[in-house]
Amino acid sequence: MKKIVLTMFALTLIFSCKTNQENKERQQPDGERPTSSQLISEMDADKDGKLSMDEVKGPIANDFENIDSDSDNFISLEELDKAEKTRENRPPRQEESNADLSNEIETSAKVVPVNTNYFITENIIGEIQEKTVELNGIETLCYIIKTHSQATEHQMGPWCPRHISDGMEKAGIWFKDDKVYDVSGHFIANLDEFYSDDKWLLYREDGTIKVTETEEACLAAAKPEVDEDYHNYCVECLPEYFKDQVTTFVIPATPTYLKSVQNFGRGGIGIAFNGVNYDPPAPTHAILAAHTIAPLDDHGGHVNPHGGYHYHAVTGSTKEIVQNDTHAAIIGYAIDGFGIYTLLDKNGNKPNDLDECGGHFDDIRGYHYHAGEPGGNQIIKCLHGLPGYTEIKE
Known part of the structure; x- marks a missing residue:
């Protein structure tokens, strides 16, 4: 399979450095690479569980025919998984090691x-x-x-509004297609229209917004495979947790x-x-796949368990x-x-x-x-x- 297909699944890598006494491999946090199911969920516009040529983009589109092993003009979850296994089993490339530069x-x-x-x-x-x-x-x-x-220099937060009537001053920002949006209560209430997906519903009947209010909830939601209990949540982790x-x-x-x-x-x-x-x-592919949103504050930062507050x-x-x-x-x-x-x-x-x-x-x-x-x-x-x-x- 072409190299471009394989590299599609390997999210760009960080070149580690080591002291003369320290040569062990440095473990990267989870969430470096979208799973096959996340890729399908993100690109599958008609929600039929597979990808047509019109739905894909980037490296997948460039090598559609090779991934589509049964030549039915659709890419299935099984075909993406097969390509992923091919990537995992190949010999390491030079740039994936501590190559001499x-x-x-x-x-x-x-x-x-x-x-x-x-x-x-x-x-x-x-x-x-x-x-x-x-x-x-x-x-x-x-x-x-x-x-x-x-x-x-600035207050960290706020991130998630608490009610669909809250204004933008009670929350942070989000981005899509190179544009910044204020995450007001109105924005949260209309995510189904914003993403053209009726599965979005981050608020309750009384208008309160589902927010991760504890460190335990943060840990369950702020990871690549979001716990099902926290799908359709506004994910907010606080700096004091870490x-x-x-x-x-x-x-x-x-x-x-x-x-x-x-x-x-x-x-x-x-x-x-x-x-x-x-x-x-x-990693918006992982965030959006679970119908969650993890706003940045107005300063461009938010918090996750792997790095605390970051921009x-x-x-x-x-x-x-x-x-x-x-x-x-x-x-x-x-x-x-x-x-x-x-x-x-x-x-x-x-x-x-x-x-x-x-x-x-x-x-x-x-x-x-x-x-x-x-x-x-x-x-x-x-x-x-x-x-x-x-x-x-x-």
């Missing part, structure tokens, strides 16, 4: 070191440490930064630009100056370091050590020359990224630098 280094690229003075000191646990670690075969001086991933979690960021002190693009998995993709984790795109969008709520020219302000660092800047510059203009990861070069900042639109569910799209990693301990 020494030959990918672009030595002529200007780079700017990480400035640890930008971080909010009281949000860091202890001192920022320096340590030489081996990143994909390259000995690299890294900063070790530990935080509880709790915001201080306030003692420690997130460790290992970031190159001086980033290294690579010729090739490095993808990331469910681990953190960067850090804001308040110590909060920037996360990859929210999926940049909305201008966190510390910014304004530049001396008209360039956009820097708001944090990607896990490869390159700076992440706001999307708009001081004149309100967007950069027009961003690469596939959302980055570009200039003479002052060297290579750096610009955060995506809040409704895009992608702060940055990939990495162009030698990546560090994150670890989370409860």
Whole structure:
């Protein structure tokens, strides 16, 4: 089966780094890859339990004929499962291991070191440490930064309204097709129309909205296979549930630009100056498949058991370091050590020359990224630098 089919099922992976004494594989949190049933549920417009060519998109559409093994012009759950088993049983690809990236280094690229003075000191646990670690075969001086991933510049939340009469001030935001929507009570009441699916019903006869009110409910709902008892719920996990979690960021002190693009998995993709984790795109396939919604707050963040409070969008709520020219302000660092800047510059203009990861070069900042639109569910799209990693301990 073509490689493109196999890669469709493997959600992009994070390149781990290891010290010379630590070579064990780092386990990724659950939810990295949609299941076959989730893919069908998401794409099956006519709800007949299988996918036609008109319903699929992306890599599935590109290789429809190979997946459709019985040539009946439909893709069944069994056929998707068979393709998934083929992916699981194949030999590991080079990029799925700690591949040596020494030959990918672009030595002529200007780079700017990480400035640890930008971080909010009281949000860091202890001192920022320096340590030489081996990143994909390259000995690299890294900063070790530990935080509880709790915001201080702004209130965390709210997320879910409690009644269909509640206004947008009592809840957060959601996104679809690159647009941001206020999650008011009216929005919750009309999710069936919003998603053209009459199975959506997150409120009771008295107008109260079904919300995960406890840590136990959060744990049951905020996972890839949502407990059936919490289908059709507004999922809200509170920061205090996981306030003692420690997130460790290992970031190159001086980033290294690579010729090739490095993808990331469910681990953190960067850090804001308040110590909060920037996360990859929210796994909407798993959330929506159970007719649940997990709003972000107005600051672009929400909470899950695997990482505590974290951002999926940049909305201008966190510390910014304004530049001396008209360039956009820097708001944090990607896990490869390159700076992440706001999307708009001081004149309100967007950069027009961003690469596939959302980055570009200039003479002052060297290579750096610009955060995506809040409704895009992608702060940055990939990495162009030698990546560090994150670890989370409860």
